[in-house]
Structures are given as structure tokens and as C-alpha cells.
Amino acid sequence: MQGLPPEALDQVAAYFQALSEPTRLQILNMLRGGELNVGELAQACGYTSANISRHLSMLMRHGLVARESRGTAVYYRIADESVYALCELVCGNIARQLDRSAADRKAFGRAGATTGTPRR
Template identity: 35%
Template sequence: MKTTLEIDRLEELANRFKILSDPSRLHIIQTICTNECTVTEICDRTQLNQANVSKHLQFLKIAGVVACRREGNCRYYRIIDEDLLGLCQQANQQLIEQS
């Protein structure tokens, strides 16, 4: 399989991969990939502190990976970038096959 990268899109491509460059962000993505969750639920499932989770969720929201909705005092986060999620799943499968 031959792949050609467009020179004028390399910066954009690098930024796309930066989204996936932090294990905590990947853990958050994995946590909310099937069900939306509150920050508290994400903290409980990832064992990350609230400040760290909030920082990563803000980064993911700005990048267009997640969205949130408000219900009362809670914000529920969900994945909206299915392509990025698919990329994570592909890379994970390749790692499994290589080991």
C-alpha cells in the first residue's frame, strides 16, 4: 500500500496525532467511546484526578473529538469524532497482531 502525504497538510496531520499522544487522553477516549460520562465517572474509571480530566476534556473538545451536554449541574461527555476513534482501534489492533 503506497501512501502519499500532502505537503501542505503535514502540520494538520501532526496536530491530529498530537491528540493521541497522551496516554491519559487515550484512557479518557476509551472510557467514553461507548457511553457518555460525567467528569466524576471518568475520574472514577480512569483513576485520574478531576483537574487532569477536565484539562484533557477541554483539549479534546477544542480539537473536535468530544462534545458535552449539560443536564442540571452535570456535563456529559461523548465522542463525536468517530474517525479518530477508528484510528485508535486500528492502531490497537495492529499492536495486538504484532505482539
């Protein structure tokens, strides 16, 4: 991102915003197994078709999913597989942070036990 003009940074922020909603992440996870139509996604997610369509529209705008019409149904698939590598990177980072927090809490608990400080 170094050296990008503000307009480009706006586009990067919008891309991350598309990934910032749990329902959209759920949709991306479901499409990992193959293409699905709006009704199938709605049923699997437990949301209305209108809600899923709105999320799919955002994902399409950012090039994350693609659509294909087949008769009266529209099927969606992942358009950019690299989104999964990005998500794995973020998940790994979160896991490491949680591990560090757990180790810190554990060390704090040991310190309280050795100093006689009551633990909560």
C-alpha cells in the same frame, strides 16, 4: 497526506498529539460505552477532575469529544466515532509487529540451539 501544505501537516500532527497521551486514550475508551461527566470519568480513571478536564479540553479542541451541559453537570460523548477505527488500525499494526518480533526471537532461539550457542 500527500500534497498537504505545512500548515495542514501541523494540524494533522496536533490531532495525533491529542491521541498520544494514555489518559486521553483511556477517556476515549470509557466514552465508548456512552456519555459520562467529569466526576464519573475522574473516578473511573483514578485522576482528579481537574486533570480529566484538562484532557477533555484537548480532546474537544480536536473534535474528538463533544460536551453538553445538564443543570450543574457537563456530560461528554464521542463526537467522532472514526477515532475508534484509527485506534483499531494502530492496535492491529502493533500486534503484527509484536508477532513478528516474537517469531524472530523464536527463530533466533532455535538457531542458537542448533549451533550449540548458549542461550541467555
